[in-house]
Amino acid sequence: MPCSADLKSSRRWQRRKEARPEEILDAALQLFTEKGFSATRMMDVAASAGISKGSLYLYFSNKEAIFKEVVQQRITPQLDKVESLVNEFEGNQADLLKHLINAWWMGVACSSLSAIPKIIIAESGNFPDLAEYFTRNVVTRSRHLFSKVIRRGIQAGEFREYDAHTVARLVVAPLVQATIWMHSLKQYDDEEGTHSYLQLHTEFILNGLIKDSYKPKMNKINIKLELPE
Amino acid sequence: MPCSADLKSSRRWQRRKEARPEEILDAALQLFTEKGFSATRMMDVAASAGISKGSLYLYFSNKEAIFKEVVQQRITPQLDKVESLVNEFEGNQADLLKHLINAWWMGVACSSLSAIPKIIIAESGNFPDLAEYFTRNVVTRSRHLFSKVIRRGIQAGEFREYDAHTVARLVVAPLVQATIWMHSLKQYDDEEGTHSYLQLHTEFILNGLIKDSYKPKMNKINIKLELPE
DNA sequence: AATATAAATGACCGCTTGGTCAACTAAAGG
């Protein structure tokens, strides 16, 4: 029983120039997530997108281009949104920082993008272009976002005077690490409890930052955030 | 001008059954560090070890076996040492924890092993045996070491009552992350300052853990530690 | 010096895979 491939079973294939790129990107992202970049075969992508291998090259010049386009199309817009949110926010920076941490978690770790960091790390040696592109357009931008909030908190007298960039790295590291972990060794480990991990991380960070010793509220997440799609 | 290969230039090669395995492991570790596991060619390992490709298979059954042996031979003994140190330590657990963090940093991030975490992560999908082996014999053991110290600190009334395993993960995550970073995207980023990163991390963790609010001493590292080899 | 042993070699095999291109065919236009 064939699934959905042949709703119009008479024709062997159809011309669908407009729909192809999106379908290819969807298929690719899913396969990259499941198997990594190198291990994903162009033929698999083609099959999963419902076309032949040759057709891939009508829409993308090569494998790297597909990945680059995934990043460009699915990550950059989100960063834009968060960036403007940070710029427009009025209120205390501790709440904003908490919000950012949660937004990162929801927008990356809990989304279809959760495998990207691991893939980039894993393939950084084999595909330096990809690595550099990602570093410049995602990593650096994200960290600047965090350090901006921290710097403002310091200037407002809300936070202690640490180096904002260093703190930003300490904030992001456990988030990234958890995401990478999810897609690498987690399956061989019996540890669990993602929620308390995130909660405790936030508490330690704010505890270290806030001048008036930080009292963690009984952590109801108090900022709603819209998830991507 | 040949370098050191032909000190005895008359013979095309010598029988050196005993010395080969070590030389192979040295060459392999260095190449794995430089290029990753998949990207390292058996022929490169052979050349770097001063033998032919065929000879590799006289000493190791395949590529994975070489890597496994590197881990077994160079990491496990170190873990044994630290483990017994933890068991024998008398004193307050905060100092011990600080010591552990520094020992991890020196023994992993600053040693010839610094590339191992990144390699394991990167290859976890393609070599699940390797990943499982490493998780069971290194990751889990390390984390248990940290959580043991934290649990003792809690029982001694020295630390606040958090879940020891979760805290252990939060302690290790930034360390691992920094190590992976070193061997992946760091070269594309202009950030620096490893020292303050480690220092601040320790401060935040202890600040979060210790009951009597933690006063960071003007961080002279106050425990000497012997480096591996 | 002759023989035996086993360490070491490197040409070779099988297989995989990213990417190409001449042929094919769905769809549009007349």
Place this chain on the structure above:
DNA sequence: CCTTTAGTTGACCAAGCGGTCATTTATATT
């Protein structure tokens, strides 16, 4: 219905690599 256009195909190619094995040769033994 015929012609033209261009979206689609899949056999094919070249390159790379892990692993094998018949052969070579350093060394020990007699």
